[in-house]
Amino acid sequence: MLASEKIEDIEIRLLLEALFLKYHYDFRSYAMASIKRRLKQAREQLGFTTFSAMQESLLRDPDMLPQMLRFLTVQVSEMFRDPSYFKAIREKVVPHLRTYPSIKVWIAGCSGGEELYSLVILFREEGLEERTLFYATDINPEALKTAEAGIFALDRLQLFTENHRRSGGKSSLSDYYQAAYGKVTFDKTLRRNVVFADHSLVTDAVFAEMHLISCRNVLIYFDRDLQDRALGLFKDSLARKGFLGLGAKESLRFSRHAGAFEDFVREEKLYQRRGD
Known part of the structure; x- marks a missing residue:
């Protein structure tokens, strides 16, 4: 590694430490390669020459925090992503869920709300909405505001509609939104059983x-220890025989919590909490 790269790595670790100490957002155990890539984008687009200068601004200018979170949290999703x-x-x-009189569903890392609305x-x-409480959580307040607004660009709807159809949708997606001025706004009744909340898989319980x-396509940005912490949190949160869905590139295989789950639909990364 070049000396300049070593200095940059030190600067990044100090920046992440400052972010944690000042604002209690903890990215210190995220995968370094991913964090470094995102911080380089932030440095370039925000006009800083060094990560140390970014740290100085972060510590002294409260307006820097939402800008930093915009780069550090991944906001790329789509409705009914991976329809299968x-x-x-x-x-x-x-x-299985039909057998419960009331149901609780947690969308962890809800981003802009695409998976929530899906x-x-x-x-x-499926006739389960009325007895279901949905928890949509994220560490990024701006993402939560976007999710709660339920507004998306009109040009994304063709993909959303096709995904919905391929997922076995029993209605037209257009039944759930109104379009105007290049935007679509999803029906506010879809949010009547939703709790939006700030929650960190790194520090919260x-x-x-x-x-x-x-919780899909979140763990891939964590290092192994943080993945284990999040999976332990999910294990402790699930009712017996409850279900956990992960992203296509994520797995329980190497986690110390793997024994608490069994494959339910292996190819879709759907797992079931063991009942014993």
Whole structure:
């Protein structure tokens, strides 16, 4: 490693430490390669020459925090992303959930709300929405505001609609939104059973007993220890025989919590909490 790269790595670690000490956002155990890539983008787009200068601004200018979080938290998603995942929930998980008088679903790392609205629509189509409470959590306040607003660019709807169809959708996606001025606004009734909350998988604890947790494409940005912490949190949050959904590139295989789960739909990374 070049001397300049070593200095940059030191600067990044100091910047992440400052972010934690000042604002209590903890990115110190995120995968270094991913964090470094995102911080380089931030440095360039925000006009800083060094990470040390970014740290100075972060410590002294409160307006820097939301800008930093915009780069450090991943906000790339789509409705019914990986339609076969949602089809598996519809066909395999929902029949089990029907046996509960009330249901709690946690979308961890909800980003702009695409996965949240996908699950609420799915549950409405399956007749489970009324007895379900959805928790949509993220560490980024701006992402939570976006999710709560339920507004998306019109040019994204063709993909969303096709994904919904392929996921086994029982209605038209257009039944759930209104379009105007290049935007679509999803029906506010989709949010009537949703709790939006700031929650960190790095530092926060269990807050309710869940029947389904969907946390997709979040763990890939964590190092091994932090992945284990998050998976332990999910294990402790799930009711017996509850379900956990992960992203296509994520797995329980090497986690110390793997023994608490069994494969439910292996190819879709859907797991079931053991009942013993």
